[in-house]
Amino acid sequence: MSGPPATTAGHRTPGLELRELECFLVLSEELHFGRTGERLYVSQSRVSQLLRALESRIGARLVDRTSRRVRLTPLGEQFRTSLRPAYEALRATVDSARSAARGIEGRLTIGFQGTADDRIMQAIDLFHRRHPGCATEIAEIPLCDPFGALRSGAVDVAVTLLPVAEPGLTLGPVFSAQQQSLAVSVRHPLASRAEIDAEELATVALISPDLPAPAYWRAAHAPATTPRGRPIPAGPGVSTLQEGLTLAAAGRGGMLLCRPTADYHGRRDLAFVPVTGLPDSVLGLVHHTARETARVHAFRTAVTEATEAVGTAARATDAAHVT
Numbered sequence: 001m002s003g004p005p006a007t008t009a010g011h012r013t014p015g016l017e018l019r020e021l022e023c024f025l026v027l028s029e030e031l032h033f034g035r036t037g038e039r040l041y042v043s044q045s046r047v048s049q050l051l052r053a054l055e056s057r058i059g060a061r062l063v064d065r066t067s068r069r070v071r072l073t074p075l076g077e078q079f080r081t082s083l084r085p086a087y088e089a090l091r092a093t094v095d096s097a098r099s100a101a102r103g104i105e106g107r108l109t110i111g112f113q114g115t116a117d118d119r120i121m122q123a124i125d126l127f128h129r130r131h132p133g134c135a136t137e138i139a140e141i142p143l144c145d146p147f148g149a150l151r152s153g154a155v156d157v158a159v160t161l162l163p164v165a166e167p168g169l170t171l172g173p174v175f176s177a178q179q180q181s182l183a184v185s186v187r188h189p190l191a192s193r194a195e196i197d198a199e200e201l202a203t204v205a206l207i208s209p210d211l212p213a214p215a216y217w218r219a220a221h222a223p224a225t226t227p228r229g230r231p232i233p234a235g236p237g238v239s240t241l242q243e244g245l246t247l248a249a250a251g252r253g254g255m256l257l258c259r260p261t262a263d264y265h266g267r268r269d270l271a272f273v274p275v276t277g278l279p280d281s282v283l284g285l286v287h288h289t290a291r292e293t294a295r296v297h298a299f300r301t302a303v304t305e306a307t308e309a310v311g312t313a314a315r316a317t318d319a320a321h322v323t
Helices: 018-030 033-040 044-058 074-102 118-130 148-152 198-203 215-221 241-249 259-264 294-322
Strands: 063-065 070-072 106-112 134-140 157-161 169-174 180-185 206-209 234-238 255-258 270-276 283-288
Touching (some): 018 033, 018 074, 033 044, 106 294, 118 134, 148 283, 169 294, 198 270, 206 255, 234 241, 283 294
Parallel strands (some): 106 157, 206 234
Antiparallel strands (some): 157 283, 169 283, 180 270
16 A cells, blocks of 8 residues: 655655644734734744744744744745635635535524615525524624624624625625615705705715725715715714714714615604615625635525515516506
8 A cells, every 4th residue: 555645855745734824824913922822722832832833844934033023034924925815715615514514504693784674684584494403693783894893703794885895705695776865964954855966965064984994985885076076075984873873863964874774763853865866775795705604605595585586576566556
């Protein structure tokens, strides 16, 4: 019986240790041996041991360590850049195989922005009927941080407002587009209007999602100019939807919302005025590209089918009204 493949020098190729790779990746983020140990639940000396073993396999230093700081060597930077996508893909493959072996079980955490309305709940109900062994948790995502929970792993999937142009994240099915409305105080001059044109936003200070939301995403939901280029005053930045609605009710500005969110958050001190001439508001299902498990895939399928069912029902209702 033949043995493992050998190198040309007659020595066996050293095997890779996933724990060493994981340790290096965490250390490359923390640049601190103590914090790396805390994240991995090992001692600082164990972190040093794993790093030395990896550097021995590679044959060169990956990290420079002094009494004042820790930093990657040029080779360490290059190795991290190449390693991370491969490591994430390997971890996702193992997770997916484990899920497939057990069936769709375990727990799926679903994040949402704004309102978990009927469209989202129908998808969750369909997922539950098909996969009763998988529990779901629902968590609200801060308006100011649409993608942070996905990157940190706090949620497995997220229903967020488009646009999504984030490296490492994948946009799946989208929900039906909705006309935007402007939330303003009932005392605002525009509050009594049946609708307004987008050009009239030049008279309103727009309340905007705050950092760390990306600049392109914030601009989409609180544009700086009208479609014809007229400047729109900048209102206060907010972290949550409720904070924005409260400021709008207090007369500090107006806030753009999709129609379902406006309907859900109706209150006596706010008016929601439809706006024509703006792109529709669209929600999409987003997941971390390297963490697509069988649960994520199954929920994506449920969202697609539930969205199609809602669209079919809406078209049938419209046709009935026409006839």
